[in-house]
Amino acid sequence: MTNMLFVIRRELAEYFATPVAYVFIVIFLALLGALTFFMGSFFGRGQADLSAFFQFHAWVYMLLIPAISMRMWAEERKSGTIELLMTLPLSLKQVVIGKYLAAVIFAAITLALTFPFWITVNYLGDPDNGIILAGYVGSLLMAAGFLAIGSFISALTKNQVVAFVMTTAACFVLIASGAPIVLGFFSGWAPAIVVDFIASLSFLTHYADISKGVLDLRDVVYFLSLIAVFLFANMLAVDRLKAE
Amino acid sequence: MSMIEIENLTRRFGAFVAVDHISFSVERGEVLGFLGPNGAGKSTTMKMITGFLAPTSGTVRVEGHDVQRDPIAVKECIGYLPEGAPLWADMSAGRFLEFIAGVRGLSGAARIDRIRDVVAKTQIGSILAQPIDTLSKGFKRRVGLAQALLHDPDVLILDEPTDGLDPNQKHEVRQLIAEMSEEKAIVISTHILEEVEAVCSRAIIIANGKIVADATPAELLARSDQHNAVSLQVEGDIDRARQLLQDLPAVSSVEVRHRNQLFVRPKGGAQILNDVGMAMRGHDITIDEIHIARGHLDQVFRSITTVPQ
Numbered sequence: 001m002t003n004m005l006f007v008i009r010r011e012l013a014e015y016f017a018t019p020v021a022y023v024f025i026v027i028f029l030a031l032l033g034a035l036t037f038f039m040g041s042f043f044g045r046g047q048a049d050l051s052a053f054f055q056f057h058a059w060v061y062m063l064l065i066p067a068i069s070m071r072m073w074a075e076e077r078k079s080g081t082i083e084l085l086m087t088l089p090l091s092l093k094q095v096v097i098g099k100y101l102a103a104v105i106f107a108a109i110t111l112a113l114t115f116p117f118w119i120t121v122n123y124l125g126d127p128d129n130g131i132i133l134a135g136y137v138g139s140l141l142m143a144a145g146f147l148a149i150g151s152f153i154s155a156l157t158k159n160q161v162v163a164f165v166m167t168t169a170a171c172f173v174l175i176a177s178g179a180p181i182v183l184g185f186f187s188g189w190a191p192a193i194v195v196d197f198i199a200s201l202s203f204l205t206h207y208a209d210i211s212k213g214v215l216d217l218r219d220v221v222y223f224l225s226l227i228a229v230f231l232f233a234n235m236l237a238v239d240r241l242k243a244e
Numbered sequence: 245m246s247m248i249e250i251e252n253l254t255r256r257f258g259a260f261v262a263v264d265h266i267s268f269s270v271e272r273g274e275v276l277g278f279l280g281p282n283g284a285g286k287s288t289t290m291k292m293i294t295g296f297l298a299p300t301s302g303t304v305r306v307e308g309h310d311v312q313r314d315p316i317a318v319k320e321c322i323g324y325l326p327e328g329a330p331l332w333a334d335m336s337a338g339r340f341l342e343f344i345a346g347v348r349g350l351s352g353a354a355r356i357d358r359i360r361d362v363v364a365k366t367q368i369g370s371i372l373a374q375p376i377d378t379l380s381k382g383f384k385r386r387v388g389l390a391q392a393l394l395h396d397p398d399v400l401i402l403d404e405p406t407d408g409l410d411p412n413q414k415h416e417v418r419q420l421i422a423e424m425s426e427e428k429a430i431v432i433s434t435h436i437l438e439e440v441e442a443v444c445s446r447a448i449i450i451a452n453g454k455i456v457a458d459a460t461p462a463e464l465l466a467r468s469d470q471h472n473a474v475s476l477q478v479e480g481d482i483d484r485a486r487q488l489l490q491d492l493p494a495v496s497s498v499e500v501r502h503r504n505q506l507f508v509r510p511k512g513g514a515q516i517l518n519d520v521g522m523a524m525r526g527h528d529i530t531i532d533e534i535h536i537a538r539g540h541l542d543q544v545f546r547s548i549t550t551v552p553q
Protein backbone atom coordinates (compact mmCIF):
# COMPACT_ATOMS: atom_id res chain seq x y z
CA MET A 1 0.00 0.00 0.00
CA THR A 2 2.74 2.48 0.88
CA ASN A 3 4.51 1.49 -2.30
CA MET A 4 1.39 2.30 -4.28
CA LEU A 5 1.33 5.70 -2.59
CA PHE A 6 4.86 6.36 -3.86
CA VAL A 7 3.72 5.53 -7.39
CA ILE A 8 0.67 7.78 -7.08
CA ARG A 9 2.75 10.64 -5.71
CA ARG A 10 5.34 10.36 -8.46
CA GLU A 11 2.69 10.30 -11.17
CA LEU A 12 0.78 13.26 -9.75
CA ALA A 13 3.99 15.25 -9.38
CA GLU A 14 4.71 14.54 -13.03
CA TYR A 15 1.36 15.98 -14.14
CA PHE A 16 2.14 19.20 -12.34
CA ALA A 17 5.81 19.29 -13.30
CA THR A 18 4.81 19.78 -16.92
CA PRO A 19 2.32 22.16 -18.55
CA VAL A 20 0.00 19.15 -19.11
CA ALA A 21 -1.93 19.68 -15.88
CA TYR A 22 -2.39 23.42 -16.27
CA VAL A 23 -3.35 23.33 -19.93
CA PHE A 24 -5.78 20.52 -19.22
CA ILE A 25 -7.44 22.29 -16.31
CA VAL A 26 -7.77 25.61 -18.13
CA ILE A 27 -9.17 24.05 -21.31
CA PHE A 28 -11.53 21.82 -19.35
CA LEU A 29 -12.97 24.72 -17.39
CA ALA A 30 -13.16 27.04 -20.38
CA LEU A 31 -14.84 24.45 -22.60
CA LEU A 32 -17.29 23.39 -19.95
CA GLY A 33 -18.08 27.04 -19.12
CA ALA A 34 -18.68 27.94 -22.75
CA LEU A 35 -20.92 24.91 -23.31
CA THR A 36 -22.91 25.50 -20.14
CA PHE A 37 -23.60 29.17 -20.78
CA PHE A 38 -24.02 29.23 -24.56
CA MET A 39 -25.34 25.83 -25.51
CA GLY A 40 -26.93 24.86 -22.23
CA SER A 41 -28.39 28.34 -21.66
CA PHE A 42 -27.62 28.18 -17.98
CA PHE A 43 -29.37 31.49 -17.28
CA GLY A 44 -32.13 31.24 -19.86
CA ARG A 45 -33.52 28.07 -18.33
CA GLY A 46 -34.56 30.00 -15.27
CA GLN A 47 -33.96 26.97 -13.07
CA ALA A 48 -31.65 26.76 -10.11
CA ASP A 49 -29.89 23.52 -10.96
CA LEU A 50 -26.75 22.37 -12.72
CA SER A 51 -28.24 20.06 -15.33
CA ALA A 52 -27.17 22.52 -18.03
CA PHE A 53 -23.65 22.01 -16.72
CA PHE A 54 -23.62 18.26 -16.19
CA GLN A 55 -25.15 17.31 -19.53
CA PHE A 56 -21.94 18.20 -21.37
CA HIS A 57 -19.51 16.34 -19.17
CA ALA A 58 -19.53 13.15 -21.21
CA TRP A 59 -18.62 15.02 -24.39
CA VAL A 60 -15.94 17.14 -22.80
CA TYR A 61 -14.42 14.00 -21.25
CA MET A 62 -14.47 12.31 -24.62
CA LEU A 63 -12.23 15.06 -25.94
CA LEU A 64 -9.96 15.59 -22.98
CA ILE A 65 -9.63 12.35 -21.00
CA PRO A 66 -7.70 10.66 -23.84
CA ALA A 67 -5.21 13.52 -23.60
CA ILE A 68 -4.40 12.44 -20.04
CA SER A 69 -4.56 8.72 -20.54
CA MET A 70 -2.60 8.54 -23.80
CA ARG A 71 0.76 9.01 -22.14
CA MET A 72 0.18 6.76 -19.14
CA TRP A 73 1.84 3.66 -20.63
CA ALA A 74 2.74 4.60 -24.19
CA GLU A 75 5.36 7.03 -22.97
CA GLU A 76 6.82 4.64 -20.40
CA ARG A 77 7.23 2.05 -23.11
CA LYS A 78 8.62 4.45 -25.68
CA SER A 79 11.20 6.01 -23.35
CA GLY A 80 12.12 2.69 -21.73
CA THR A 81 11.32 3.90 -18.21
CA ILE A 82 8.90 0.99 -17.99
CA GLU A 83 11.97 -1.20 -17.49
CA LEU A 84 13.05 0.90 -14.54
CA LEU A 85 9.55 0.87 -13.08
CA MET A 86 8.98 -2.85 -13.49
CA THR A 87 12.34 -3.84 -12.00
CA LEU A 88 11.69 -1.94 -8.79
CA PRO A 89 10.25 -4.08 -6.00
CA LEU A 90 6.69 -3.20 -6.98
CA SER A 91 3.97 -5.59 -8.05
CA LEU A 92 2.24 -5.20 -11.40
CA LYS A 93 -0.97 -4.44 -9.54
CA GLN A 94 0.65 -1.68 -7.49
CA VAL A 95 2.02 -0.01 -10.59
CA VAL A 96 -1.08 -0.29 -12.78
CA ILE A 97 -3.53 0.74 -10.06
CA GLY A 98 -1.17 3.39 -8.71
CA LYS A 99 -0.81 5.06 -12.09
CA TYR A 100 -4.54 4.80 -12.66
CA LEU A 101 -5.46 6.28 -9.28
CA ALA A 102 -3.11 9.19 -9.89
CA ALA A 103 -4.99 9.94 -13.10
CA VAL A 104 -8.34 9.67 -11.31
CA ILE A 105 -7.13 12.00 -8.56
CA PHE A 106 -6.02 14.45 -11.19
CA ALA A 107 -9.45 14.27 -12.86
CA ALA A 108 -11.07 14.78 -9.44
CA ILE A 109 -8.96 17.88 -8.82
CA THR A 110 -9.99 19.26 -12.20
CA LEU A 111 -13.63 18.50 -11.54
CA ALA A 112 -13.43 20.07 -8.09
CA LEU A 113 -12.25 23.29 -9.70
CA THR A 114 -15.69 23.70 -11.26
CA PHE A 115 -16.95 24.69 -7.79
CA PRO A 116 -17.77 28.27 -8.91
CA PHE A 117 -20.73 26.82 -10.85
CA TRP A 118 -22.04 25.31 -7.64
CA ILE A 119 -21.54 28.56 -5.76
CA THR A 120 -23.18 30.57 -8.54
CA VAL A 121 -26.29 28.45 -8.64
CA ASN A 122 -26.59 28.59 -4.86
CA TYR A 123 -26.19 32.36 -4.98
CA LEU A 124 -28.83 32.77 -7.64
CA GLY A 125 -31.40 30.40 -6.29
CA ASP A 126 -32.13 27.51 -4.00
CA PRO A 127 -31.04 24.30 -5.78
CA ASP A 128 -31.22 20.75 -4.49
CA ASN A 129 -27.61 20.28 -3.44
CA GLY A 130 -28.11 16.54 -3.06
CA ILE A 131 -28.79 16.26 -6.78
CA ILE A 132 -25.75 18.38 -7.55
CA LEU A 133 -23.55 16.20 -5.36
CA ALA A 134 -24.91 13.12 -7.10
CA GLY A 135 -24.07 14.80 -10.40
CA TYR A 136 -20.49 15.25 -9.30
CA VAL A 137 -20.26 11.64 -8.15
CA GLY A 138 -21.65 10.46 -11.47
CA SER A 139 -19.31 12.70 -13.41
CA LEU A 140 -16.28 11.42 -11.52
CA LEU A 141 -17.37 7.81 -12.05
CA MET A 142 -17.69 8.52 -15.74
CA ALA A 143 -14.24 10.14 -15.88
CA ALA A 144 -12.83 7.16 -13.98
CA GLY A 145 -14.45 4.82 -16.51
CA PHE A 146 -12.96 6.67 -19.46
CA LEU A 147 -9.57 6.74 -17.75
CA ALA A 148 -9.64 2.96 -17.24
CA ILE A 149 -10.35 2.47 -20.94
CA GLY A 150 -7.70 5.03 -21.88
CA SER A 151 -5.09 3.50 -19.62
CA PHE A 152 -5.69 0.09 -21.16
CA ILE A 153 -5.45 1.43 -24.71
CA SER A 154 -2.31 3.37 -23.81
CA ALA A 155 -0.69 0.09 -22.73
CA LEU A 156 -1.35 -1.37 -26.17
CA THR A 157 0.80 1.06 -28.13
CA LYS A 158 4.03 2.98 -27.89
CA ASN A 159 2.55 5.80 -29.89
CA GLN A 160 0.68 8.45 -27.92
CA VAL A 161 -1.23 9.75 -30.94
CA VAL A 162 -2.53 6.28 -31.69
CA ALA A 163 -3.55 5.93 -28.05
CA PHE A 164 -5.34 9.29 -28.15
CA VAL A 165 -7.31 8.55 -31.31
CA MET A 166 -8.25 5.03 -30.26
CA THR A 167 -9.38 6.19 -26.83
CA THR A 168 -11.46 9.01 -28.27
CA ALA A 169 -13.12 6.55 -30.61
CA ALA A 170 -13.81 4.10 -27.77
CA CYS A 171 -15.26 6.89 -25.61
CA PHE A 172 -17.43 8.04 -28.48
CA VAL A 173 -18.86 4.57 -29.02
CA LEU A 174 -19.62 4.24 -25.32
CA ILE A 175 -21.36 7.59 -25.19
CA ALA A 176 -23.15 7.34 -28.52
CA SER A 177 -24.68 3.94 -27.86
CA GLY A 178 -27.06 5.71 -25.49
CA ALA A 179 -27.78 8.70 -27.71
CA PRO A 180 -31.35 8.92 -29.14
CA ILE A 181 -30.11 8.88 -32.72
CA VAL A 182 -28.36 5.54 -32.30
CA LEU A 183 -31.16 3.97 -30.29
CA GLY A 184 -33.68 5.27 -32.82
CA PHE A 185 -31.77 3.54 -35.56
CA PHE A 186 -32.04 0.21 -33.76
CA SER A 187 -35.53 0.57 -32.26
CA GLY A 188 -37.19 0.51 -35.72
CA TRP A 189 -36.34 -3.14 -36.32
CA ALA A 190 -34.41 -4.68 -33.43
CA PRO A 191 -36.24 -6.34 -30.52
CA ALA A 192 -36.62 -4.21 -27.43
CA ILE A 193 -34.17 -6.35 -25.48
CA VAL A 194 -31.38 -5.54 -27.96
CA VAL A 195 -32.14 -1.84 -27.82
CA ASP A 196 -32.13 -1.96 -24.03
CA PHE A 197 -28.85 -3.83 -24.06
CA ILE A 198 -27.22 -1.25 -26.33
CA ALA A 199 -28.56 1.56 -24.19
CA SER A 200 -27.34 -0.16 -21.04
CA LEU A 201 -23.79 -0.19 -22.40
CA SER A 202 -23.77 3.54 -22.65
CA PHE A 203 -22.13 5.84 -20.19
CA LEU A 204 -24.87 8.36 -20.92
CA THR A 205 -27.68 6.10 -19.75
CA HIS A 206 -26.05 5.39 -16.41
CA TYR A 207 -24.77 8.89 -15.98
CA ALA A 208 -28.18 10.40 -16.69
CA ASP A 209 -29.72 8.32 -13.89
CA ILE A 210 -27.09 9.36 -11.39
CA SER A 211 -27.14 13.02 -12.32
CA LYS A 212 -30.89 13.13 -11.80
CA GLY A 213 -30.03 12.47 -8.19
CA VAL A 214 -30.86 8.78 -8.27
CA LEU A 215 -27.75 7.08 -7.01
CA ASP A 216 -28.86 3.62 -8.10
CA LEU A 217 -26.58 0.81 -7.04
CA ARG A 218 -26.84 -0.72 -10.53
CA ASP A 219 -25.34 2.37 -12.14
CA VAL A 220 -22.50 2.49 -9.63
CA VAL A 221 -21.87 -1.22 -10.16
CA TYR A 222 -21.84 -0.65 -13.92
CA PHE A 223 -19.04 1.89 -13.68
CA LEU A 224 -17.04 0.03 -11.06
CA SER A 225 -17.20 -3.27 -12.93
CA LEU A 226 -16.24 -1.58 -16.18
CA ILE A 227 -13.25 -0.02 -14.42
CA ALA A 228 -12.27 -3.37 -12.89
CA VAL A 229 -12.47 -5.15 -16.26
CA PHE A 230 -10.33 -2.57 -18.03
CA LEU A 231 -7.75 -2.38 -15.25
CA PHE A 232 -7.44 -6.15 -15.34
CA ALA A 233 -7.00 -6.02 -19.12
CA ASN A 234 -4.51 -3.22 -18.54
CA MET A 235 -2.40 -5.46 -16.27
CA LEU A 236 -2.45 -8.25 -18.84
CA ALA A 237 -1.46 -5.83 -21.59
CA VAL A 238 1.41 -4.35 -19.58
CA ASP A 239 2.67 -7.77 -18.61
CA ARG A 240 2.58 -9.06 -22.18
CA LEU A 241 3.87 -5.99 -23.97
CA LYS A 242 6.25 -4.32 -21.51
CA ALA A 243 9.43 -5.68 -23.04
CA GLU A 244 8.51 -5.23 -26.70
CA MET B 245 25.31 -20.51 -2.44
CA SER B 246 26.06 -18.40 -5.47
CA MET B 247 24.61 -14.92 -5.59
CA ILE B 248 23.29 -15.46 -9.10
CA GLU B 249 22.54 -18.90 -10.47
CA ILE B 250 21.36 -19.29 -14.03
CA GLU B 251 20.36 -22.63 -15.48
CA ASN B 252 19.44 -23.37 -19.08
CA LEU B 253 18.05 -19.91 -19.53
CA THR B 254 16.29 -19.55 -22.87
CA ARG B 255 14.29 -16.77 -24.45
CA ARG B 256 12.58 -16.90 -27.80
CA PHE B 257 10.94 -14.06 -29.66
CA GLY B 258 8.76 -15.91 -32.12
CA ALA B 259 11.09 -18.09 -34.12
CA PHE B 260 14.16 -16.10 -33.09
CA VAL B 261 16.14 -17.55 -30.20
CA ALA B 262 17.67 -14.55 -28.42
CA VAL B 263 19.15 -16.52 -25.52
CA ASP B 264 19.83 -20.20 -26.02
CA HIS B 265 20.21 -22.46 -22.96
CA ILE B 266 22.84 -20.52 -21.10
CA SER B 267 24.00 -21.45 -17.62
CA PHE B 268 26.43 -19.72 -15.31
CA SER B 269 26.69 -18.48 -11.77
CA VAL B 270 28.22 -15.44 -10.16
CA GLU B 271 29.77 -15.39 -6.70
CA ARG B 272 30.17 -12.55 -4.25
CA GLY B 273 33.38 -10.69 -5.02
CA GLU B 274 33.19 -11.35 -8.72
CA VAL B 275 32.86 -8.72 -11.41
CA LEU B 276 31.53 -10.52 -14.43
CA GLY B 277 31.94 -8.82 -17.78
CA PHE B 278 29.26 -9.72 -20.22
CA LEU B 279 30.58 -9.39 -23.73
CA GLY B 280 29.17 -9.98 -27.13
CA PRO B 281 28.28 -8.34 -30.41
CA ASN B 282 25.15 -6.19 -30.51
CA GLY B 283 22.08 -8.39 -30.52
CA ALA B 284 23.93 -11.36 -29.04
CA GLY B 285 21.54 -11.59 -26.10
CA LYS B 286 23.37 -9.63 -23.40
CA SER B 287 20.55 -7.26 -22.57
CA THR B 288 17.93 -9.98 -22.93
CA THR B 289 19.78 -12.07 -20.36
CA MET B 290 20.04 -9.11 -18.00
CA LYS B 291 16.33 -8.38 -18.41
CA MET B 292 15.57 -11.95 -17.40
CA ILE B 293 17.84 -11.81 -14.36
CA THR B 294 16.16 -8.65 -13.14
CA GLY B 295 12.66 -10.03 -13.67
CA PHE B 296 11.68 -7.62 -16.42
CA LEU B 297 11.38 -10.30 -19.06
CA ALA B 298 10.01 -13.77 -18.40
CA PRO B 299 12.22 -16.60 -19.65
CA THR B 300 10.80 -19.02 -22.19
CA SER B 301 12.44 -21.76 -20.16
CA GLY B 302 15.16 -22.18 -17.57
CA THR B 303 15.63 -20.65 -14.14
CA VAL B 304 17.24 -17.63 -12.59
CA ARG B 305 17.94 -17.54 -8.87
CA VAL B 306 19.27 -14.49 -7.10
CA GLU B 307 20.41 -15.05 -3.53
CA GLY B 308 18.30 -18.20 -3.58
CA HIS B 309 15.09 -16.51 -4.75
CA ASP B 310 13.56 -17.77 -7.97
CA VAL B 311 12.79 -14.81 -10.19
CA GLN B 312 9.62 -16.45 -11.54
CA ARG B 313 8.21 -17.48 -8.20
CA ASP B 314 9.30 -14.57 -6.05
CA PRO B 315 10.06 -11.63 -8.34
CA ILE B 316 9.70 -8.98 -5.63
CA ALA B 317 12.35 -10.63 -3.43
CA VAL B 318 14.72 -10.80 -6.42
CA LYS B 319 14.10 -7.17 -7.31
CA GLU B 320 14.86 -6.17 -3.72
CA CYS B 321 18.31 -7.83 -3.93
CA ILE B 322 19.26 -6.25 -7.24
CA GLY B 323 20.41 -2.81 -8.27
CA TYR B 324 19.80 -2.51 -11.97
CA LEU B 325 20.89 0.00 -14.57
CA PRO B 326 18.87 -0.80 -17.70
CA GLU B 327 20.31 -0.34 -21.16
CA GLY B 328 20.42 3.33 -22.10
CA ALA B 329 19.75 4.37 -18.48
CA PRO B 330 16.09 5.31 -18.99
CA LEU B 331 14.86 7.98 -16.55
CA TRP B 332 11.71 10.07 -16.19
CA ALA B 333 12.57 13.20 -18.09
CA ASP B 334 10.32 15.60 -16.22
CA MET B 335 11.53 14.77 -12.71
CA SER B 336 14.48 16.46 -11.07
CA ALA B 337 17.35 14.12 -10.25
CA GLY B 338 16.86 14.70 -6.52
CA ARG B 339 13.14 13.95 -6.62
CA PHE B 340 13.87 10.89 -8.68
CA LEU B 341 16.29 9.51 -6.08
CA GLU B 342 13.77 10.26 -3.32
CA PHE B 343 11.13 8.29 -5.19
CA ILE B 344 13.47 5.33 -5.64
CA ALA B 345 14.45 5.51 -1.97
CA GLY B 346 10.79 5.41 -0.99
CA VAL B 347 10.01 2.41 -3.15
CA ARG B 348 13.15 0.71 -1.87
CA GLY B 349 11.81 1.05 1.65
CA LEU B 350 14.34 3.59 2.87
CA SER B 351 13.02 6.21 5.26
CA GLY B 352 14.16 8.72 7.82
CA ALA B 353 17.87 9.03 8.47
CA ALA B 354 18.75 5.96 6.40
CA ARG B 355 17.15 7.56 3.38
CA ILE B 356 19.09 10.79 3.79
CA ASP B 357 22.33 8.90 4.41
CA ARG B 358 21.97 6.62 1.44
CA ILE B 359 21.03 9.43 -0.94
CA ARG B 360 23.98 11.49 0.29
CA ASP B 361 26.27 8.50 -0.14
CA VAL B 362 25.31 7.67 -3.74
CA VAL B 363 25.25 11.33 -4.74
CA ALA B 364 28.82 11.63 -3.51
CA LYS B 365 29.92 8.39 -5.15
CA THR B 366 28.48 9.24 -8.53
CA GLN B 367 29.29 12.96 -8.22
CA ILE B 368 25.89 14.31 -9.14
CA GLY B 369 25.53 16.76 -6.25
CA SER B 370 25.64 19.78 -8.54
CA ILE B 371 22.66 18.77 -10.70
CA LEU B 372 20.17 17.39 -8.18
CA ALA B 373 17.71 20.25 -8.67
CA GLN B 374 17.73 20.04 -12.47
CA PRO B 375 15.08 18.22 -14.48
CA ILE B 376 16.63 15.05 -15.83
CA ASP B 377 15.63 16.16 -19.32
CA THR B 378 18.20 18.95 -19.22
CA LEU B 379 21.13 16.81 -18.14
CA SER B 380 24.03 15.72 -20.33
CA LYS B 381 24.34 12.09 -21.33
CA GLY B 382 27.09 11.53 -18.77
CA PHE B 383 25.04 12.93 -15.92
CA LYS B 384 22.00 10.90 -16.94
CA ARG B 385 24.08 7.75 -16.87
CA ARG B 386 25.38 8.63 -13.42
CA VAL B 387 21.89 9.38 -12.09
CA GLY B 388 20.89 5.93 -13.37
CA LEU B 389 23.89 4.46 -11.61
CA ALA B 390 23.05 6.31 -8.38
CA GLN B 391 19.56 4.83 -8.56
CA ALA B 392 20.98 1.32 -8.87
CA LEU B 393 23.29 1.78 -5.88
CA LEU B 394 20.76 3.49 -3.63
CA HIS B 395 19.68 0.51 -1.52
CA ASP B 396 23.24 -0.84 -1.34
CA PRO B 397 22.26 -4.09 -3.09
CA ASP B 398 24.26 -7.30 -2.95
CA VAL B 399 23.83 -7.83 -6.66
CA LEU B 400 24.46 -5.19 -9.27
CA ILE B 401 23.39 -5.62 -12.88
CA LEU B 402 24.73 -2.79 -15.00
CA ASP B 403 23.94 -2.71 -18.70
CA GLU B 404 26.68 -0.62 -20.33
CA PRO B 405 27.43 1.52 -17.28
CA THR B 406 30.09 3.67 -18.97
CA ASP B 407 28.37 4.24 -22.29
CA GLY B 408 28.35 7.95 -23.09
CA LEU B 409 30.85 8.93 -20.42
CA ASP B 410 34.06 10.78 -21.18
CA PRO B 411 37.39 9.05 -20.39
CA ASN B 412 37.66 10.64 -16.94
CA GLN B 413 34.13 9.66 -16.01
CA LYS B 414 34.69 6.17 -17.35
CA HIS B 415 37.71 5.87 -15.12
CA GLU B 416 35.71 7.04 -12.11
CA VAL B 417 32.87 4.62 -12.73
CA ARG B 418 35.31 1.74 -13.16
CA GLN B 419 37.00 2.72 -9.94
CA LEU B 420 33.64 2.80 -8.22
CA ILE B 421 32.85 -0.68 -9.50
CA ALA B 422 36.25 -1.93 -8.39
CA GLU B 423 35.73 -0.47 -4.89
CA MET B 424 32.40 -2.20 -4.51
CA SER B 425 33.46 -5.48 -6.04
CA GLU B 426 34.58 -7.14 -2.82
CA GLU B 427 31.23 -7.27 -1.08
CA LYS B 428 28.95 -7.59 -4.10
CA ALA B 429 28.31 -9.74 -7.12
CA ILE B 430 28.46 -7.47 -10.13
CA VAL B 431 27.53 -8.15 -13.74
CA ILE B 432 28.33 -5.50 -16.32
CA SER B 433 27.73 -5.67 -20.02
CA THR B 434 29.98 -3.76 -22.30
CA HIS B 435 31.49 -3.78 -25.70
CA ILE B 436 34.49 -1.81 -24.58
CA LEU B 437 37.11 -4.49 -24.20
CA GLU B 438 39.59 -2.43 -22.25
CA GLU B 439 36.87 -2.15 -19.63
CA VAL B 440 36.87 -5.90 -19.18
CA GLU B 441 40.60 -5.85 -18.57
CA ALA B 442 40.26 -2.90 -16.22
CA VAL B 443 37.48 -4.07 -13.91
CA CYS B 444 36.34 -7.62 -14.57
CA SER B 445 37.56 -10.66 -12.73
CA ARG B 446 35.83 -12.86 -15.25
CA ALA B 447 34.40 -12.50 -18.72
CA ILE B 448 31.63 -14.32 -20.51
CA ILE B 449 31.38 -13.86 -24.23
CA ILE B 450 28.06 -14.64 -25.83
CA ALA B 451 27.28 -14.82 -29.51
CA ASN B 452 23.96 -15.76 -31.08
CA GLY B 453 22.51 -16.39 -27.65
CA LYS B 454 25.11 -18.95 -26.61
CA ILE B 455 28.08 -18.72 -24.26
CA VAL B 456 31.20 -19.09 -26.39
CA ALA B 457 33.79 -18.25 -23.74
CA ASP B 458 33.84 -18.08 -19.96
CA ALA B 459 37.27 -17.21 -18.60
CA THR B 460 39.34 -14.58 -16.85
CA PRO B 461 40.45 -11.68 -19.02
CA ALA B 462 44.04 -13.01 -18.81
CA GLU B 463 42.97 -16.41 -20.07
CA LEU B 464 41.11 -14.79 -22.92
CA LEU B 465 44.17 -12.78 -23.81
CA ALA B 466 46.18 -15.97 -23.89
CA ARG B 467 43.94 -17.21 -26.67
CA SER B 468 45.13 -14.45 -28.93
CA ASP B 469 47.63 -15.68 -31.53
CA GLN B 470 49.47 -12.48 -30.76
CA HIS B 471 49.79 -13.47 -27.13
CA ASN B 472 53.48 -13.49 -26.18
CA ALA B 473 54.39 -12.46 -29.69
CA VAL B 474 57.57 -10.45 -29.90
CA SER B 475 57.79 -7.23 -31.76
CA LEU B 476 61.29 -5.95 -32.49
CA GLN B 477 62.97 -3.22 -34.42
CA VAL B 478 66.30 -4.12 -35.92
CA GLU B 479 69.14 -2.46 -37.75
CA GLY B 480 70.97 -4.46 -40.38
CA ASP B 481 69.88 -7.00 -42.92
CA ILE B 482 66.19 -7.35 -42.33
CA ASP B 483 65.73 -10.31 -44.65
CA ARG B 484 68.48 -12.19 -42.90
CA ALA B 485 66.95 -11.43 -39.52
CA ARG B 486 63.63 -12.64 -40.76
CA GLN B 487 65.12 -15.90 -42.00
CA LEU B 488 66.96 -16.50 -38.72
CA LEU B 489 63.80 -16.02 -36.73
CA GLN B 490 61.75 -18.17 -39.02
CA ASP B 491 64.19 -21.01 -38.42
CA LEU B 492 63.61 -20.97 -34.66
CA PRO B 493 61.62 -24.05 -33.60
CA ALA B 494 59.24 -22.13 -31.29
CA VAL B 495 58.26 -19.54 -33.90
CA SER B 496 55.16 -19.98 -36.01
CA SER B 497 55.40 -16.93 -38.25
CA VAL B 498 57.41 -13.79 -38.82
CA GLU B 499 55.96 -10.72 -40.36
CA VAL B 500 57.78 -7.66 -41.57
CA ARG B 501 56.01 -4.52 -40.49
CA HIS B 502 57.16 -1.17 -41.76
CA ARG B 503 60.75 -1.00 -42.91
CA ASN B 504 62.70 -2.52 -40.10
CA GLN B 505 60.14 -3.89 -37.73
CA LEU B 506 59.50 -7.57 -37.26
CA PHE B 507 56.57 -9.23 -35.61
CA VAL B 508 57.23 -12.76 -34.41
CA ARG B 509 54.39 -15.05 -33.43
CA PRO B 510 55.20 -17.99 -31.19
CA LYS B 511 53.78 -21.49 -31.47
CA GLY B 512 51.14 -22.10 -28.79
CA GLY B 513 51.79 -18.90 -26.89
CA ALA B 514 55.31 -19.95 -25.87
CA GLN B 515 57.78 -17.49 -24.34
CA ILE B 516 60.21 -16.70 -27.15
CA LEU B 517 61.78 -13.43 -26.07
CA ASN B 518 65.09 -15.04 -25.14
CA ASP B 519 65.28 -17.18 -28.26
CA VAL B 520 64.66 -14.15 -30.42
CA GLY B 521 67.39 -12.19 -28.66
CA MET B 522 69.88 -15.06 -28.95
CA ALA B 523 69.13 -15.62 -32.63
CA MET B 524 70.06 -12.09 -33.54
CA ARG B 525 73.41 -12.25 -31.78
CA GLY B 526 76.54 -12.63 -33.90
CA HIS B 527 74.87 -11.80 -37.19
CA ASP B 528 75.63 -8.11 -37.25
CA ILE B 529 72.06 -7.26 -36.47
CA THR B 530 71.34 -4.88 -33.59
CA ILE B 531 68.06 -4.72 -31.82
CA ASP B 532 66.86 -1.17 -31.28
CA GLU B 533 63.69 -2.02 -29.51
CA ILE B 534 61.99 -5.17 -28.41
CA HIS B 535 58.81 -5.93 -26.50
CA ILE B 536 56.29 -8.65 -25.86
CA ALA B 537 52.75 -8.24 -27.13
CA ARG B 538 50.13 -9.29 -24.61
CA GLY B 539 47.60 -9.98 -27.28
CA HIS B 540 44.50 -8.04 -28.12
CA LEU B 541 41.21 -8.81 -26.50
CA ASP B 542 39.31 -7.42 -29.43
CA GLN B 543 41.10 -9.81 -31.72
CA VAL B 544 40.12 -12.73 -29.46
CA PHE B 545 36.63 -11.32 -29.36
CA ARG B 546 36.47 -11.18 -33.15
CA SER B 547 37.82 -14.65 -33.64
CA ILE B 548 35.41 -16.13 -31.08
CA THR B 549 32.28 -14.30 -32.12
CA THR B 550 32.63 -14.49 -35.87
CA VAL B 551 32.51 -18.23 -36.26
CA PRO B 552 32.06 -19.16 -39.91
CA GLN B 553 28.37 -19.78 -40.48
